[in-house]
Amino acid sequence: MASLTKGMSFNNPEVIKFLDEAYRLIKEEALQKGTSRDYPVLEFMHPHELESTLDLEITAEPASHEQILDAMKNIIRYSIKTGHPRFHNQLFGSLDPYSQAGAWLASSLNANIHTYEVCPVFIIMEKYFFQKILNIVGFEHGDGVFCPGGSASNFFSIHLARFKKFPEAKKNGLFGSAPFRCYASEDGHYSMQKAAIFLGLGMNNLVGVKTDGRGHIIPSELERCIKADLDKGYTPLMVTATSGTTVLGSYDDLPAISKVCKKYDLWLHADACWGGGALLSKKHRHLLKGSHLCNSMSWNFHKMTGVPVQTSVFLINDPSKKLLEEANSAKAEYLFQPDKHYDTSYDVGDKTVQCGRAVDITKVWLQWRALGDEGMEARIDRGFENARYLTQKLRSTEGFRLVLPEFECTNVSFWYIPHRLRGQVEDNKWWQELHKIAPKLKERMVKAGNLMIQYQPLSTKGFVNFFRIIILNPLCGPRDMDFVIEEFERLGKDL
């Protein structure tokens, strides 16, 4: 056993040699090659092929360092290079050197943020950070908490709205209440649906409000839904506005929605998980005009801002600064002892529903500290510039058709029309044919390995399968945008 536990010590030179090699491997293969245009975005394999290619078996005996490094090499090889300038598949991606250093630092300190006693530095860091972003959002006397993902942050919005309106639900639950109703854009993110399920409201009590042709909640429709529910004896609770929708990138009109919320005394939550990054840019922050009117906001720094998954905050506009604590506290006596020798108001753990919590703050603070406000702004502006450039180019290139005349955010959606379908009558059959093009083109794209862009239909708008390119990597420039168009033509023209 002594020899086995020797392998766990950082004072063993063999272990240090392993770590040095692991670092070199990660740096060269994942970070350098993984973000270089000279290497592929992916090497596709079907699940069963990959299962037999990867050697994932855990054996009774320890593995040699060589075996572990080999395994790491294979893991990197067959993983998608989400930091690659041609990975545009998802609302996250790009790799930032400083947030990487922050992520390694966080895991190497294995910090766990609930009490000041075990996590002093990061509690102070969170406090500083929340002050900064609350100011940016316009929540003058707010509070915040990191959540494990934007979905979890959105869950918090229902939770807090419910507690604010019906504090007794904390003790007695929802049994016997008239159904609480939540409203969100029909183009909003599905996490609100999951929130309604998980929090015991049920998905039927999340009302999808109709959007206009550009994907914005229609305020009069919202009011119509609320009134209809009041007539039925339901209890309207909250509205989620989306600041940057998942597919079309639309920003809801916060002042108009806030008016409706005020009229009916409803909580207003802004889901800015995707589009919140625009707040960091003087040029684009107008997209979230009225953010200060909201009661809460969720904002993912792992999306537009490029911090590693997951780095998500839930912010609350609450001058009392007590709502999070009151809604969540359970006052566990083994953790939050009142007779500690320091100021226990720094023990922040009871403000959330997690017990242990990783210090996601480290990643975003270190990146922001390194880049400065200017660097963060440059990142965001670069994404918008690239998106505007590509939109313009798609608009004027034969065979491409934009799904909307223009896009507010940096996700750009379009159909690719292969040669045989160009210039035809665009009847139902034509669209059904076009619907089948995207999966086929995507298959070719993935097998070529040079580019990754997602396709999907959008049934709320009756759109057949189209491509949605996400542009957020600051390493991208016009030639990467041009590449997208060339690659579609190369891969798709004979489809």
Added chain:
Amino acid sequence: MASLTKGMSFNNPEVIKFLDEAYRLIKEEALQKGTSRDYPVLEFMHPHELESTLDLEITAEPASHEQILDAMKNIIRYSIKTGHPRFHNQLFGSLDPYSQAGAWLASSLNANIHTYEVCPVFIIMEKYFFQKILNIVGFEHGDGVFCPGGSASNFFSIHLARFKKFPEAKKNGLFGSAPFRCYASEDGHYSMQKAAIFLGLGMNNLVGVKTDGRGHIIPSELERCIKADLDKGYTPLMVTATSGTTVLGSYDDLPAISKVCKKYDLWLHADACWGGGALLSKKHRHLLKGSHLCNSMSWNFHKMTGVPVQTSVFLINDPSKKLLEEANSAKAEYLFQPDKHYDTSYDVGDKTVQCGRAVDITKVWLQWRALGDEGMEARIDRGFENARYLTQKLRSTEGFRLVLPEFECTNVSFWYIPHRLRGQVEDNKWWQELHKIAPKLKERMVKAGNLMIQYQPLSTKGFVNFFRIIILNPLCGPRDMDFVIEEFERLGKDL
């Protein structure tokens, strides 16, 4: 702007130089010194002192690499060294070189696990891993999902039990139902309380079942509570047994509790967040005898097993393998397209309530692969050996008194009695005096910086403040246990 985005590229030699230095700093300061007995566990500062010592300001301009490295150095300096062999404060800790490499790998790939398309390797790795641990637990045809912490895993138990019994709650919520009642040990973890709040049941609908003198649920008490609730027209839903309680480390009697659950058709969840690690040891797995009888289990690999925070699984005993999917799916059309070119049964994202999810699997798989079953077992056995050694020594050393005659797990609780209180009549006043000793001793301990052990009262047992030492670091041996006793005497004798 070009110069700003240059700082974000891994092909910039300056950036690489920064990363190399960041790696060296983390290795030397956090990992090597941070786990060495020649360096302190902590350097304590009060919150306001630390606030003025740390330079956390984010400026408009970018910071120099030197400034960033300086900031990292200070972050490390003032953070608690949770991997240090004398950090015994919490149910997590110790640092494993291989799980560290896994954590860095995960962040450097910035993988996000929901669809096979963007996360092929880790989906296959999770599948392999769940098969392995389901076998260990005895869930022959089960399924599993990683959750962001043990609290979240416990939340899942109510969620799944509710869905199994009342699938219509997914659509309609809890409104109008008779209250669902959950039962857990009065010594169980507070996350079940938070679960009841968050999921809309309300904390009054979580019933704390009385435990015996050793901290185990009394099965006849459980049955009494269920019957009383049935009489009141409530709907008993589920029972949480704890396999290793947070404070006393007690393992509930799973077969006996299972009998009661079967009789009343209740879901049985085992909260093995803390004590689950014993399953990896042939010598100690008997503590979880009957685990195969449960419907679900939560198990934190970031606790006894030493993987970085957070690495937690929720396991379900469900031969249909459909329950997770049915309870959680929202079938977002932008993510889970049915017309993909590969087998979409590998798109696992709709089995959980998260959308983006970090690949925690990487940390535990890499560690386990490196150590082998034997190394993992050695870790666990080492913890139990140290705990047994210390318990024996505390029992026979003047001035120490065990809180229970013996402990099942590797958390050991005791009172320290300073010289002036020894040999006195132990009346109420004496105990009240003893109650005040722990906070004072803790303050001295923290200021000395050589040791970290938590104290707390336990009101369910009427215990005044006592110390609870958590023993899980495989680098610890008898001399570290001896050190604890010496240090208490040194710090506390004149209190």
